[in-house]
Amino acid sequence: MKPERVPGRYIREEDLRRLPGVIEYTPTARYSYSAGQALSEFLRGLKDGRILGKLCPSCRRVLVPPRVYCEFCFTPTTEWVEVTGAGRVETAVISYIGVARERLEKPEIIGVIRLDAPGHAENSFDFAGLFHKLCGVTEDDVKSGRVIGMRVKPRWKPVHERVGSILDIECFEPLQPREVV
Amino acid sequence: MKSNIFVKDKVAIVGAGLTLFRRRLLETPRDLAWEASREALSSAGLTLKDIDCIVVGSAPDAFDGIHMKGEYLADGSGGFNKPVVRVFVGGGTGVMVPAVAWWHVASGLCKTVLAVGEEKMSHAYPHPQGVFAYIWDPILERPLGPNLIWIFALEMRRYMHVCNASKEDIALVSVKNKRNALDHPAAQAAAKITVDDVLKSEVLVWPVQLLDISPVSDGAAALVLASESVARRVTDTPVWVEGIGFTLDNTHWYNRDLAYPRYLEYAARMAYKMAGIERPWREIDVAEPYDPFDYKELHHIEGLMLARRCEAPKLLKEGYFDRSGELPTSPGGGLLGVGNPIAAAGVMKVAELFWQLRYEAGARQVKKPVHKAVANAWGDLMQAGTVVVLST
Numbered sequence: 001m002k003p004e005r006v007p008g009r010y011i012r013e014e015d016l017r018r019l020p021g022v023i024e025y026t027p028t029a030r031y032s033y034s035a036g037q038a039l040s041e042f043l044r045g046l047k048d049g050r051i052l053g054k055l056c057p058s059c060r061r062v063l064v065p066p067r068v069y070c071e072f073c074f075t076p077t078t079e080w081v082e083v084t085g086a087g088r089v090e091t092a093v094i095s096y097i098g099v100a101r102e103r104l105e106k107p108e109i110i111g112v113i114r115l116d117a118p119g120h121a122e123n124s125f126d127f128a129g130l131f132h133k134l135c136g137v138t139e140d141d142v143k144s145g146r147v148i149g150m151r152v153k154p155r156w157k158p159v160h161e162r163v164g165s166i167l168d169i170e171c172f173e174p175l176q177p178r179e180v181v
Numbered sequence: 182m183k184s185n186i187f188v189k190d191k192v193a194i195v196g197a198g199l200t201l202f203r204r205r206l207l208e209t210p211r212d213l214a215w216e217a218s219r220e221a222l223s224s225a226g227l228t229l230k231d232i233d234c235i236v237v238g239s240a241p242d243a244f245d246g247i248h249m250k251g252e253y254l255a256d257g258s259g260g261f262n263k264p265v266v267r268v269f270v271g272g273g274t275g276v277m278v279p280a281v282a283w284w285h286v287a288s289g290l291c292k293t294v295l296a297v298g299e300e301k302m303s304h305a306y307p308h309p310q311g312v313f314a315y316i317w318d319p320i321l322e323r324p325l326g327p328n329l330i331w332i333f334a335l336e337m338r339r340y341m342h343v344c345n346a347s348k349e350d351i352a353l354v355s356v357k358n359k360r361n362a363l364d365h366p367a368a369q370a371a372a373k374i375t376v377d378d379v380l381k382s383e384v385l386v387w388p389v390q391l392l393d394i395s396p397v398s399d400g401a402a403a404l405v406l407a408s409e410s411v412a413r414r415v416t417d418t419p420v421w422v423e424g425i426g427f428t429l430d431n432t433h434w435y436n437r438d439l440a441y442p443r444y445l446e447y448a449a450r451m452a453y454k455m456a457g458i459e460r461p462w463r464e465i466d467v468a469e470p471y472d473p474f475d476y477k478e479l480h481h482i483e484g485l486m487l488a489r490r491c492e493a494p495k496l497l498k499e500g501y502f503d504r505s506g507e508l509p510t511s512p513g514g515g516l517l518g519v520g521n522p523i524a525a526a527g528v529m530k531v532a533e534l535f536w537q538l539r540y541e542a543g544a545r546q547v548k549k550p551v552h553k554a555v556a557n558a559w560g561d562l563m564q565a566g567t568v569v570v571l572s573t
Contacts, residue, residue: 002224002536006206007216007368008201008400013306014206025246031321043320043570063436065321071431091339091439096385099326100311103383110310110331110437112339125443131435133325141388148342166321 038066041080046168048154051085053117053128054078061119064128072126083128085154087115087143088170090129092147094139108152109134113152113172135171151175186455189289193412193419194279194571196225196405196485197532202520205303211257217525219259219399221295226415227406233404234291235260238268238278238298240523240560243312249256252465258403264290265476267376272473272560273427274298275402275527276567280425282406285570294407298528299401306350309397316562319431330394332563336439337476341388344442344491348388350412353381353497354475355392358511361504362518366542367529369520370396379475395473395515398524402529420538423459423553423570427449430564445484445557448566454487456570459484461555465570467547467565468508469530470557472515478529481557482510484566509547512537527558531569538573563572 016022034042038054042065045052050057053062054077056070062081063070070077098104112132117128134147135155141147152172162168175181198220200206200213208216222228223243243249258265263569264285270277275298282296304307313329333497340346353376362371377477380392412419428435437443451460460549470481479493487508488496496502502510513519513533516526534554536542553572556569559565 001366001545002539002541003197003220003366003532005220006199007220008203008213008367010201010203011205011207013205015207019207022195027246031319035320037218038318041444045284065433071433089340090435091335093331093334093338093389095328095331095334095385096387097328097330097385098329099314101308110325110327110335111438112335121318125438126436128439129323129435142338142399142441145342148338165324167324172271 006176039070042066043164047162047164047165051083051154052128053081053083056096059119062117062128064115064117064130081118083115083117084181085115087113087129087152089147089150089152090114092142094142107139109137111172113129133171134171136173152181184302185304186504188287189547190286190408192283192286192406192408192422194422194535194573195412195419196221196227196448197403197535198224199367199402199532199547200400200446202367202398202522204369204397210254210301213399213401214254214257214297216296217502218297221405227293227405232259232293232295233263234285234294235263235265235548236268236282236285236296238274238528240269240271240274240300241312243315244300244302244305244309244340254299254526259295264447265363268299270560270565270567272523272559273567274524274560275567276531276556276558276569277405277427278524278528279406279422279531279569280567281426282404282427283422286406286408291295292411293407295403296401296406296528297401298524300525301399301523302397302484302522303399304308306366328386330386330389332434333474334389334514337388337474339439340476344494348380350494351374351476351479351499352376352393354472355379355517358515358517361512361545362430362514363471365514365519368514368518368519369398371475371514371518374441386404389474393475395517395521397468398522400521402525402532404528404532404535418539418573421572422474422536423572424452424563425455426452426568428566429561432562434563441490442480442484442559443567444566445481445559446486449557452570456572458570460487465508465553465555466549466551467512467516467534467554468476468510469513469534470510471527471530471558472511473521475517477559478510478515481559485555505548511545512542513545530556530558534571538571
């Protein structure tokens, strides 16, 4: 039976610690990222409580998050268009772990929101959307699938706490019955 | 009908080798690359002197913790005083390695290529998950404190919704692959488990639980590819690389429907066209779809067009993808069973098909006669698709 020989020696973490010459190293690297033209404007918009997209003059799609080019037509995008921020939950999950796989005390619900934006056909493969936390929905809503397709809107941080970050949106929350955005 | 692409030389795989796949190995990344290379060369009856060019694949530098990992790994892969290229398309790297090796030979540039995939994830501690944080977009994604499993969970949830697939349906992939891996000598996560075990395992990001995911692994795998003239000389049973394909979708992953892997369909169409395969669901005998998560195997079976959209969970339940089934998938155990040292895992999948097509897989050999096979890998931020089609 192939493979006939599989070289390699398994060691446990304790064994590793006992080996001579084990080096421990934490890289210190610092970065300052520029958001670029389109996202800088988008983030300024968030500070004012507005979600901005950019229109592609060729396919007439409004791209959210905005980019300076439309990747479908490969042409420069032109006008800024404000979208309402309302949309439908495309998918949602419950995270019980943090960035480094540590257990969270309180699980978080995260989702992808398909935003109402001009130029995209209903149920199109590509759409304008954001990835954010969801609030006002329960774990059971996620597990049962009730949350998928649910109409949601952004819950904004208070004006004085906004800094021009994606976190100026606290989360997306369900629309009230009969609420129109 | 095969597409009319100009190929100077037909390309065959003539040897394959693996190291153990384990959570933590004593060997350094270079040692692992060397061990796998040596096994591959000796199985082909060749030595490094017979090799013209080297292709090395390894996923993000941050796992090994060494920048320019390709250069670092090169000498362990036989890569000095020879043309060497390092390949990296995230998780898709493993199948991209033989694809790149293919065009080295097909173009006539090299007669023989040693193609190596290596990953040592145990360097990052306490858990390599922390290293994944740098994959995310720094402006819009990282501030949310994402864990890499989020996106897979989001994708799995979407797939479950659109295809009306239950957690139980999907857990069967894990059960099958871990069972298949019991016969694999390199396997790290082989086990006899039940659907219930999967559903009772630690919930990480619902719907993803511990046993839905492949483990963190160290390991290496290597292949020897050769032109037809060399292949005919060194073996009676060359395995031909009939088609390759690779596609990237865009990184705005929350701007597209996650229920269907478009990136893979495009890559698969490219590879099938080259191989002259028109009805993959009929013509492919055995497949190694990329399975870092259990739902991903189903997703990829559909993207490879081996089943209709949303049909894979039903066929799985009927045993269609078992070793004794009509279209065995991951007969070697896949990433869920054998382990997932990223770039090495994809190469391992192609190596498994190499052994299957030569009827050398022993206890892992699928029951049906096999002639054509397909493997795929997937990576980056959900958008890289790489495909290789093999035949005897």
